[in-house]
Each structure stands twice: as C-alpha cells, then as structure tokens.
Amino acid sequence: MSTFALVSVHSRARELLPGFIVSLIVAAAASFLSEHYDAPVMLFALLLGMALNFLAADSSCKLGIEFTARTVLRIGVALLGMRITLEQIAALGWKPVALVVTLVVVTILVSVVAAKLMGFQRLFGMLTGGATAICGASAALALAAALPNHPQKERATLFTVIGVSALSTLAMIIYPMIANGLGLSPEQAGVFLGATIHDVAQVVGAGYSMSTETGDTATVVKLMRVAMLLPVIVCAAMITRMQGADPAGKRPPLLPWFAVGFLILACVNSTGWVAPAIQGFTNDLSRWCLVVAISALGMKTQLKELAAVGLKPILLMVGETVFLVALVLLLMHWGL
Template sequence: MTESSARPHPAARRLLPACAAAALLVPQVSSGAALLGGAALALTLGNPWPASTRRAVKRLLPLAVVGLGGGMDLRAVLATGARGFGYTLVSIAACLAVGRLLARALRVENNTGLLITVGTAICGGSAIAAAAPVVRAEEHETSVALATVFVLNGLALLIFPAIGHRAGLEQGQFGVWAALAIHDTSSVVGASLQYGQRALQVATSIKLARALWIVPVTLALGVAVGRRRQDGAAAAPGARPWFILGFVVLAALVTFAPALRPAGHLASEAAKRVMVLVLFLIGAGLSRDALRALGLRPVAHGVLLWVAVGVASLGAIQAGLLSP
C-alpha cells in the first residue's frame, strides 16, 4: 500500500487539528511529547493532509527560528558562533570523511550515502535538500536519506536531554553537543529547549552558524562530482538559510534597542510554541511507506555515523576540548 493509496481513519481529520492546536497553545505540551504525538497519530490513524503538513513545516520552521532571535543577546550569539568556528570546521570535515568511508564499507548507494553524510555533517534535511540537485540524486535516494535523518532526529530529541543530564553536562556544554551531534535545526532547538535557556542560546547560535556551511560544502560537492548545473545547483543553497539573517536582525534589534526587548521576549515565547507545533507536524509527516523505504544499509550508515559524531563530540566536551 502506498502513501497515496492509504486512507486515513476518519477520526484523524478531527484529531489532527485538535492535537496541533494543543501543541501550539498548551504550555504543558513539550517538544518531545509533540513529536511523539504526531508520529503516533500518523502511524496509527494516518495523516489526512500529508502535503499540507509538509508545507506548513517548511513555512513555520524558518519563522520560528527567526522569532527565537527575539530572546537572544546578539553579542553573546556572535561570540558563541565565533568561538565555535574552529571546531565546527573540524567536525564537518571529519564527519564527511568518516561518512564516506562508512558508506563504502557498507556498500550504500553512492548518492544515498553522500546525502546522509552531508545531512549529518551540517544540518539534516536542509543540507540534503540543497545537495540532492547538485549530485543529481534520484527521488528514492533523497527520500531514503531524508527518512533516515528524520528517524534519528526524533530519537535525538528524546534521548539527548536524558544523556546530557546523566553525563552531568552544564547547559552551555549541552548546547554545544546538541548543535554538533543533532541533525536538524528543529530537533536541536527542541532538545536544548528542554535543557534550559542557556542551552537554547548556545545551541541555536552554533547550529545557525553551522547551517551557513551548506553553501561552500554544496558548491564543493558540485565541483567534486563534476555535475554542477549553472542555473540550479549554485542557486539553491544560497536561497535556503534566509532565516539566519532574520534571526540575527531580530536579535540585533532587541540587543541594541532596549525598548524593543519586551516585544522581543513575546516573539521568542511565541516562537517556542510554534516550534513545538512544528515538531508535532514533523511527527505527523512520518509514514509507514517512509519507514519501509529505509532499508538496512542506509539505516546502519546513518546510525553508525550519528553515534560516532555524538560520542566523539561528547567525549571532547567532557575532556574540556570543546566549550561554549
């Protein structure tokens, strides 16, 4: 049964908007609960509007990230991003190298392995979407890479805060770890939001700075594979991270115009609730077809690379090599 032919239970048409409203309006609904609730609804009763939820995620996620800038001090954001430049560069290069070796060892399809590696190294689905046209990936290759990263994102959102507390990480340390080891911006924000405001600030700063690496990495891929198209591959990456500029602009306004700070605080709190809604919709976008499409080798590649990045970065933080 394909996703297009599957018929959601009629109750899903009533439950989906009600649960979405709860995720948005009820403060007691956490980011982890929202993600699990969306996934449970999609996998049991079905999502009656999969295309609509995908469009909503694409539109709401950047807006939520911009809104979070209202609760940030730009001076602290820039300082954190600057301090993180060196280990961001090293971690991206190391992840790309290890990912390629793992893909070859596991005999994962070339483009699928490359997309999973790029998504793990930079920022998950956004990096995969930017790199796919450059390497001329087939639709099934892109779908498998996105599905692998999606499942790991959900796991990270649920287990990273628990591991962080177990390891005794301070909020700043957890923010660094989340930014380096969790794929998508949404899950980085969701996990750090559970850990505390300082963790959220550090994680968001580093992750948004990391997202800028979509541009040089994607262009380098185009040169390496010899397939870059003048009218497509070079333009796509540059158009995606516009929300980074919006985040910085809003943070600058509330930092240097004190009169705007109350409004910035309201925008930040609203953005946090929108992010919880986004995570619910991401969960609701999961389908049985997507899970069936994964296959063992891409999943093994994605999991091993993710674990390697997570363990290495956590060890470096605990050894004092990485700090916020």
C-alpha cells in the same frame, strides 16, 4: 486577469487544503501526546504520520501532503532565524564560537567519510552528520530541503529524524550525569550540554535540570550551533548546483529562499527591536511548521521501506553521537 488569478489561487487552495488539514490534525495529536508523555514531538508526528501513510496515495490528500512536506517545512526552517541574536553569541566570547565551528565542520566531514566507507551515499553522511552536529531533527529537515533529489532521500530523512530524536532523548538523561561525573563547573557543563545534545528542547531540559547558569549557557551554545545551519545549507546548495540541473531543467539557487529568510530574521532579531511576544509567536510558529511538515513526511513513508534500512545506519548515527561527545570533551580540554 486579476479575476483569473483569484480563481487560480482558489482552485489551488482547494487542491492543497485536504492534505494540509490532515497534516495539521496529526501534528496536533503529536503535540498532545508529547506534552502528556513528555517525549519528543517529532517522533510522535513521524509515527502517527506513518500510521496514516495510505492518505498520501489518496487523490484528495496527495497534493496537500506533498506541499506540506516541502513548502511548510521550508517556512519552518526560515523562521528558526528568530531564535538567534549576534549579541547572545558575542556574550560568550570567541572560545565557544571556535568550539562550535570546529565541532560542526569536523563532525560533518567525519560523517561523510564514515558513510562512504559503510557503503552509503555521501549525502546520507551529510544528513546524519548535520543532524548530529547542528540541531537534530530541524537540521535534518533543513538539509533535506537543500540537498538534491534522490530516490532514497525521504526515507533517509525520516530515518535520521527518528534516530536523532531517540538519541537526543537519551542524551538529555545521560549527559548531565557525565557532566557531574567529570566534575565540570556550571559554565563548563552548559558548554558541554549545549555542544553535544541534538535538539534544542532536550538541551534546555538537560541544562536547567542542573542549574540556571548551566541552562543559560547550554541554550546560547546550542543556538550558536543552530546558527551554523545557514553556512551548511549553503554548502548543500552548492553541492546540488555542482550535480547539475534537476529533471525539470531548473538550476537550483546558490542560496535557497528559506536560507535567505533564516539570515534576514536572525539579523532582524539581533537589532533588539523585536518584542518578546513576537519572538515567542515566531518560535512557536516555526515549531508548528516543522511538526506539521514531519507529519506529512511520515505519511509519505512506507513502514516496510523504513524497516529495510538495516543495522548499519543505526551504527552510523550512534557512532557520530559518541564521536561528537569525545570531540567536544577533547576541545574543552584544549581550552576551547
């Protein structure tokens, strides 16, 4: 029996390896271009992946690309838990926590309603709203993994990743100017940047471009938004369950395994027993898993399908971004 299992595993690995290696090469190229041109790595991974979309139809690569876009993505999301500690959140007090919870819940609800009014599926609103409110491309990928299957889900996910990456880059440049223009203190500026910019890397870049104190505060507030990923994934999983079983007849779990992994790693990281080197390695591994997965997703996408999305989704995402900025400034004015 063990020999049969080994043969089965070996056979499965041979099927998956070509597609996974191609995704890894695309991710490595995207990382090189990102460092060279100082631009979002997710965006490069998507664009390079889409340029090689013919490989997803190739029999030798198809299974590996499917596996990478699904399973490697979920591993990367689970590893995000190592970025968070309860001590970091407690150090800022209750006000930033209340602000983050409020902005995430309100932004997602408004996005779902806006998406419905604009003629989209509610799930598209949850996808774009979650990406805007939580942590950009990582949240979009995590939510897509938890939401029910839909013919347009992959296209919607890729569009969201592209949109949120572009908006996050713009925010990194513009939002520090807004903070200076409003005369915010270093701590207030950190809360503003951490609560509004989409991706973690851009929050770090914007925060530390202003001051060390602003950068530290912005990073912790941003990680609090990342922590909101878990309850939002659970809500997405509950929606999936309420919509019934999938075509294979399997009822999706209330708490997906990658969400359990996220929670466990966040708890382990909160103990203070994890060495900084291990934290750094896990964070790098998480980033690589997400970049490799988005490369695979890009290869599964047809450019003409993405071009057919139209103007309305762009307006939806820009509107969500502007709404988030206005909401955060309002909440800060009220003392949160």
